[in-house]
Amino acid sequence: MKKIVFIGALCALSSYGFSQDDTLRSTQNFKEVQIQGEFKVGDIDSSSNLQNSIDHLLSTTPGITMIKRGNYALEPTIRGLNAGQINVTIDGMQMFGACTDRMDPISSYVEPTNLEKIKLNTTPNGDQSGSSIGGEIDFSLMKAKIGASKKISGKVGAGYQTNANNIQTLGTVQYSAKKWALLVNGIYRKADNYYAANRKEIRFSQFEKWNAGANLAVALNKNNKIYLDYIQDEGYDIGYPALTMDVGFAKAYISAFTHKYENKLNKFRSLETKLFFNYVNHTMDDTKRPEELVPMHMDMPGTSRTFGGFSKAKFLLSPKHILNVKLNAYQNDLHAEMTMYPDFGSEMFMLTIPDGVRRTAGINVSDTWFVNSKLKLTYGARAEVNASDITTEIGEQTLTSFYNGDAAQVRYSGNVFAQADYSFTRKVAVFGGVNYAQRPPSLQETYGFYLFNRVDNHDYIGNPDIMNETSINTNIGIELKYSKVAVTLKGFANYFSNYIIGMVLPSYSNMTIGADGVKQYTNIDNALLTGGELTLNWKPVDNITVNSVNSYSFGTDDQGGYLPYIPPFKSINSIQYNYKMWSVKVEHIGAMAQNNVSTERYGEGTTPAFNIMNFSVHKHFKLKKDKAIHAQFDIQNIFDTPYYEHLDVLKIQRQGINFVFKTTFVF
Amino acid sequence: MKKIFLFSLMSSFLFVSCKKDEEKNTSEDSSNGGSTPAEQYKLIDSENAANDLIIELYADSEMIEVGYTPIYVKVKDLNGDAVSNATVELMPMMDMGMMQHSSPLEQPNYNSTSKYYEGMVIFTMPSGMNSWTLDVMANGESVTFDIEVNDSPANTKYVGSYTGTDGESYIVSLVKPNDWAVGMNDVSFMVHKNESMMSYVPMDNFTMEMGPQMTSMGHGSPNNISPSNQGNGYYQGEVNFTMTGDWRLNLDLVESNDTIVSANIDILF
Numbered sequence: 001m002k003k004i005v006f007i008g009a010l011c012a013l014s015s016y017g018f019s020q021d022d023t024l025r026s027t028q029n030f031k032e033v034q035i036q037g038e039f040k041v042g043d044i045d046s047s048s049n050l051q052n053s054i055d056h057l058l059s060t061t062p063g064i065t066m067i068k069r070g071n072y073a074l075e076p077t078i079r080g081l082n083a084g085q086i087n088v089t090i091d092g093m094q095m096f097g098a099c100t101d102r103m104d105p106i107s108s109y110v111e112p113t114n115l116e117k118i119k120l121n122t123t124p125n126g127d128q129s130g131s132s133i134g135g136e137i138d139f140s141l142m143k144a145k146i147g148a149s150k151k152i153s154g155k156v157g158a159g160y161q162t163n164a165n166n167i168q169t170l171g172t173v174q175y176s177a178k179k180w181a182l183l184v185n186g187i188y189r190k191a192d193n194y195y196a197a198n199r200k201e202i203r204f205s206q207f208e209k210w211n212a213g214a215n216l217a218v219a220l221n222k223n224n225k226i227y228l229d230y231i232q233d234e235g236y237d238i239g240y241p242a243l244t245m246d247v248g249f250a251k252a253y254i255s256a257f258t259h260k261y262e263n264k265l266n267k268f269r270s271l272e273t274k275l276f277f278n279y280v281n282h283t284m285d286d287t288k289r290p291e292e293l294v295p296m297h298m299d300m301p302g303t304s305r306t307f308g309g310f311s312k313a314k315f316l317l318s319p320k321h322i323l324n325v326k327l328n329a330y331q332n333d334l335h336a337e338m339t340m341y342p343d344f345g346s347e348m349f350m351l352t353i354p355d356g357v358r359r360t361a362g363i364n365v366s367d368t369w370f371v372n373s374k375l376k377l378t379y380g381a382r383a384e385v386n387a388s389d390i391t392t393e394i395g396e397q398t399l400t401s402f403y404n405g406d407a408a409q410v411r412y413s414g415n416v417f418a419q420a421d422y423s424f425t426r427k428v429a430v431f432g433g434v435n436y437a438q439r440p441p442s443l444q445e446t447y448g449f450y451l452f453n454r455v456d457n458h459d460y461i462g463n464p465d466i467m468n469e470t471s472i473n474t475n476i477g478i479e480l481k482y483s484k485v486a487v488t489l490k491g492f493a494n495y496f497s498n499y500i501i502g503m504v505l506p507s508y509s510n511m512t513i514g515a516d517g518v519k520q521y522t523n524i525d526n527a528l529l530t531g532g533e534l535t536l537n538w539k540p541v542d543n544i545t546v547n548s549v550n551s552y553s554f555g556t557d558d559q560g561g562y563l564p565y566i567p568p569f570k571s572i573n574s575i576q577y578n579y580k581m582w583s584v585k586v587e588h589i590g591a592m593a594q595n596n597v598s599t600e601r602y603g604e605g606t607t608p609a610f611n612i613m614n615f616s617v618h619k620h621f622k623l624k625k626d627k628a629i630h631a632q633f634d635i636q637n638i639f640d641t642p643y644y645e646h647l648d649v650l651k652i653q654r655q656g657i658n659f660v661f662k663t664t665f666v667f
Numbered sequence: 668m669k670k671i672f673l674f675s676l677m678s679s680f681l682f683v684s685c686k687k688d689e690e691k692n693t694s695e696d697s698s699n700g701g702s703t704p705a706e707q708y709k710l711i712d713s714e715n716a717a718n719d720l721i722i723e724l725y726a727d728s729e730m731i732e733v734g735y736t737p738i739y740v741k742v743k744d745l746n747g748d749a750v751s752n753a754t755v756e757l758m759p760m761m762d763m764g765m766m767q768h769s770s771p772l773e774q775p776n777y778n779s780t781s782k783y784y785e786g787m788v789i790f791t792m793p794s795g796m797n798s799w800t801l802d803v804m805a806n807g808e809s810v811t812f813d814i815e816v817n818d819s820p821a822n823t824k825y826v827g828s829y830t831g832t833d834g835e836s837y838i839v840s841l842v843k844p845n846d847w848a849v850g851m852n853d854v855s856f857m858v859h860k861n862e863s864m865m866s867y868v869p870m871d872n873f874t875m876e877m878g879p880q881m882t883s884m885g886h887g888s889p890n891n892i893s894p895s896n897q898g899n900g901y902y903q904g905e906v907n908f909t910m911t912g913d914w915r916l917n918l919d920l921v922e923s924n925d926t927i928v929s930a931n932i933d934i935l936f
Binding site: 034140296338340342343344345346348349350351383394396398399400401449474505507508509510511513518 | 704822848849850851881882883884885886887888889907908909910911914935936
């Protein structure tokens, strides 16, 4: 233990790395979406997930709901929590979008070609990278495999979707030697405007992007490996029909160096240390919009730079205890500015995020205790310190517009959690847990300056005096696994104090032309968020699988009103028939109406119910020498039903009928 | 690959350190910005008076602009030594052909540190068709300087004349110099009553209500502190500029709940 801490401290910036190990986390509050890598035999997803968009993969994961502003870069929320309330990381690395209008959640800067899997944690587990009160989404990067059976292997794919004239081509190639391996991957995607039901064109919904990644793995010796990761992601001319501006370009550069020590025979099981640097450069653009829709031309560039590292270690204390320790530290710098060009008069300039910086350092300690063959307890804590400041003179000057005090501030936050899993038999298990968590306000919530939110049509101003948001979270669930049917039912309740939300500042006048006013981030006394998910997997006969994923959440504020961004009951049901190398799937996606809204306080309107149907057929062709072709044909929204979901900004209709062709060559 | 990564990592750290240095420099610069050392006064002109005194006229800038203008007078004897006990008076005059008028001013006082007689003139209009002169009298003998008064930059207005609802004529001017920045700024104004062509009286009896407005966007700004009277016709407050650009400061001069004058000052930075 001492040794671990010592090594961790020496590395100064660091985390421990071990491959997915179920014993370490409460499996029941953990969900993985596998994209590449090791698959179960005959898993139909093995080739199709690589061709799916991140947005699609996230939106079909129970517990995740996406905020939609266009046909690109949807923003994930977890169980009714979003933005600063959740952690989103890439391979455990912090990265922050640069856009003030939340156009670039970091999920938009990775592609399935980069990823091994997407991991969702709905509760703290000792591996989290920040003190969030909600869950965490981590995009695990695909690593080159040393000593693979094939020296050269890979996948090449292409896809076309009729609705938005959407093309994509992708490729991933791995070269594997005895001591090292290299993986490179790339993807190009381009789409025109998409069409909602009845061929209604949604203007400004186009996008174009490419993404390339590389991973080099080198085995130093039996137990030590190093990895180098680099990803470059560039999007251009991206339309956001729900917003007043589009995006000229959105670029991200992601790099990491990782050292991994692993020894399955030693009590000191593993140590992973990662150093990372990433940079996001984002520019909004309104020049493609018709002039009558643009009251004033503006340039709104923003940058975000994050660097840091983590070190995590796993230690087998005894056959019954596994200890995990993680240290991490990082710094994030945000800069966002706006230049406005009126038809008459001089140009205007302001900072919308006045050069904020945050330095964070934290430690996680958790223990997994196998009490007996039936009971497993996991408990631990995270402590974190955040130092925030404004780094430039003009930034500090800007802050004086709404705040008299010192820009610099230090906050402490963290969480403590305990989770129990009890298996009555191999087939029946129950689980439950409780955690107390705090999160600091984000840099936007602290220093933001007239950040426009289209949902409630208000400009938002930060609040340096805002208090940490705290929550007491409980979860409970039951899992049944029989040979033909598996059922999981999970419930959660999240009781907040100092819930952070925007409240109207009556004396302020809005900066954005056409906005309804100004809000400032404020704590409200309390809020309550409850909900759950029910998943069902049923195999009535060998070739047929019935799947059902249902989720619901419900949130109220201190006045008994309804919280915003809360998805209604949603159900995704499918029946799949597999025969030899064929697979046919019919899917129903439906949501109930969301009438639990507080229009006056939060600006949200109600959303009607919808039901859509999808159809999909896959064929897997096995070729000689371990090669294969995977072909897929989908019809999405078969009945061309007009619909939108509750978290869709401005209630812009989603895609109507869409024919999808995809093929992947595996070698 | 390795190199790229190392380079990017190194450059990131370099980046940080560079930026810090720059910031420090700028903050030092701005801390001196407020007070102007005497060496920075610019010589406008110099004349010999009949009583053998050399009178040198200085201002903050070689180019004199409409509005509030600090004036610095240096009086020297024939040996070139500064004279500290002269009686110095200013008399600005606008010759408009048909008529002549003066302007609001503050008569100079000797500043023993800087060794200048420091006063102020508010030039209420630019030279152009007509011309400004400034008579400087030292110990009873006066010299006349021709003053070229330039208009303020386009889309700015630093001084304005208004006829109040009480029928009187008022001059409202922005006190300079100003070093505007985004955020909170100290701001001062002067109010004079135009009693006659030659007499301008500083007014201290008003309550001033200030509302800044971004003219091209139509929005205001929060947290402004309306100027309050400081004596001698001065009003001081704080203005919040949330961005750069064209700002209009709407100033209502209120006396016993009646708005006597609705003035405006236009600023561009």
